[in-house]
Amino acid sequence: MRRDRLIDLNAFLSVADEQSFTRAAAKLNVSQSALSHTIRRLETHLGVRLLTRTTRRVSVTEAGQKLVDTLRPALDDIDRQLAAIVELGDKPSGTIRITSSRRAAETILWPALKPLLRDYPEIKVEVSIDSSLTDIVAERLDAGIRLGEQLAKDMIAVRIGPEQRMAVVGSPAYFENHPKPLTPQDLADHSCVNLRLLSAGGLYAWEMEKNGREIRVRVDGQIIFNDAQMVIKAAMDGFGLACTLEDHVLEQIADGTLIRVLEEWCPPFPGYHLYYPSRRQQSAAFTLLVEALRYRG
Known part of the structure; x- marks a missing residue:
């Protein structure tokens, strides 16, 4: 793929994420006119309209959404691979995004995170408190915490707590x-x-x-x-x-x-597990988090 084509695709994804040329241009540090030209060039190359523009917002077309669904996992994987390469010669670093119920966050996640974050100041963790069964792939999260009986079969699950009743x-x-x-x-x-x-x-x-x-x-x-x-x-x-x-x-x-x-x-059943996609390339920071949470009781 030509380098300029990759730049065009990244620009399109930024506009789709922000739903605004103004915010996307600021994020990419380019002018709005240059960004508009980039999107028109990409649409001309593909032969389809990718974005619908109104005075209030920007939305993706059906073709644009298909392109978003194709690009996002590929570019996310590239970002993870680059982060892993950087960590080979550096201290564990980077941001980990995780979803958890409030109870699991209070009793399991936070007690494990406190010493980890103190020991590795380059690691950042964003925790989303949510009791619903969040789709971590769709929400672009790295991992989630869920009771063992609620886990999807295509996920890697690590036990992080005792059985529950x-x-x-x-x-x-x-x-x-x-x-x-x-x-x-x-x-x-x-x-x-x-x-x-x-x-x-x-x-x-x-x-x-x-x-x-x-x-x-x-x-x-x-x-x-x-x-x-x-x-x-x-x-x-x-x-x-x-x-x-x-x-x-x-x-x-x-x-x-x-x-x-x-x-x-009320018999016992599998307790809290950390779950994440089986295809996920683990960074050094994520590996440390998994080991910090792993249940050894």
């Missing part, structure tokens, strides 16, 4: 007026606090298992949240039973603020 809990005040459920079927007679899943948009069906028998229970109640901490708070305030990760409520169970039920129906 679910816990069904209610407040002492709630149980003053309601009998404790003995089986999952008893939940039909209880008020429960529902959780709306950010990724799928539906309500979480409580997953239970005993002696190899798996049950998914649809519960009902007055209140629905899309945040696990608010579900727990509502349960503590007596608005019904909640089903949440055990480690979210261990303190409340220990001090009697919440009472646990149906424990025998």
